[in-house]
């Protein structure tokens with residue numbers, strides 16, 4: 532065991548993405564002794580292709596090729612997928628959570644007041660996003676700027692590094708909350724994959740973790756799994772606490788691209804603006820990505836003639852709310868689109884074609900589908916209760932796994948609300964347990980006179 536690691540804590544949080552970092556921060560700020568164990572590295576983000584590839588493109592770790600030619604990605608790094616995400620914020624759907632007795636409004640109000648979260652100022656909306664917005668508006672679509680978790684005073688126009696991991700601190704990531712948790716006394720250990728939850732007498736008792744290749748047991752009465760939509764169901768299964776496979780959603784995406792002659796761009800914050808057809812479960816947004824990612828899309832579908840057109844190619848993301856299905860297995864994932872999912876993608880792609888045509892784009896082509904929102908694999912109401920507790924006492928899940936149903940939205944803000952709520956709940960329970968023990972303690976060590984009287 533590393534010398535800095537204690538033998539036991541009040542709470543262990545496994546994973547440091549939005550769910551884990553927020554629950555850790557809320558508990559540490561209320562005085563709990565918190566250990567955060569993170570499989571990935573906490574080295575500073577550099578905003579390079581190489582670092583991003585190590586975080587999210589290693590097959591079987593960050594990237595899963597599966598099903599019908601689909602790619603699913605996640606970030607294995609301190610801060611989780613938020614380190615490489617597109618920083619778009621959407622509020623939690625109140626009705627979905629209210630159905631499970633969960634009210635996230637107080638946490639949402641507090642986070643709105645605290646976080647950088649607003650549409651980008653015009654100066655930071657890139658020329659491609661602006662051109663797509665102009666075309667969508669000319670068609671009468673409700674295309675509007677999206678809330679971004681970006682500090683505009685630090686963000687640089689003409690920069691695209693947020694996609695690889697913003698090195699300037701302009702993009703909010705879960706690392707911001709992780710830093711705060713540590714400032715409140717939480718202990719973070721990175722490069723520390725947890726292998727299983729320890730259970731004693733039907734209750735969580737701690738975890739087994741690999742540190743420097745050595746398996747170590749660390750104890751705590753409270754364990755929060757926040758290993759993400761793929762990691763948490765796997766840990767539950769690996770601990771003998773859940774079935775071998777878990778169905779899930781992934782919010783599949785297709786990029787639709789076409790080139791224009793009068794724009795010279797390719798370097799901007801993606802998803803500056805878009806629209807959400809909630810009833811249909813379809814969302815569209817601009818999706819300008821760095822050159823290597825664009826070229827991967829073109830290569831994927833054999834459009835070799837478009838490889839050099841990055842700076843002139845407008846790109847629109849079509850994302851859908853897919854049904855829960857498929858399987859997360861111990862070492863693999865598999866999910867095929869259903870007919871209803873294909874129909875939604877087809878409708879969204881047709882809209883994107885219309886917008887690109889209105890923008891004057893030519894040579895239009897589309898990528899295969901891919902996804903970056905694995906979740907719903909340990910759902911509230913099935914795998915956990917309204918307090919995010921599993922049937923094993925003291926064992927909680929707090930990440931995209933617990934989202935109760937088909938999704939289709941940027942999840943980060945919702946996960947921050949859930950993490951804050953759970954952290955407040957766990958700190959409150961710990962405080963009331965301490966209070967309950969207090970009278971016994973006072974009685975046990977009470978005034979010598981009464982003790983002496985009792986003794987007589």
Ligand SMILES: Cc1cc2nc3c(=O)[nH]c(=O)nc-3n(C[C@H](O)[C@H](O)[C@H](O)COP(=O)(O)OP(=O)(O)OC[C@H]3O[C@@H](n4cnc5c(N)ncnc54)[C@H](O)[C@@H]3O)c2cc1C
Nearest residue numbers: 546548550570611612617618619725759762930931941943
């Ligand atoms: C390219 C991309 C763009 C995106 N864009 C947006 C966006 O614009 N807006 C938005 O809201 N969302 C976006 N998302 C999705 C969003 O980032 C994720 O939904 C969110 O980060 C999920 O948070 P989480 O806490 O569930 O898990 P994660 O962020 O996946 O964090 C889980 C953490 O657990 C760690 N872990 C896993 N297993 C173990 C283990 N056994 N032991 C220890 N640690 C472990 C992982 O390394 C990781 O750090 C995007 C995602 C990607 C990949």
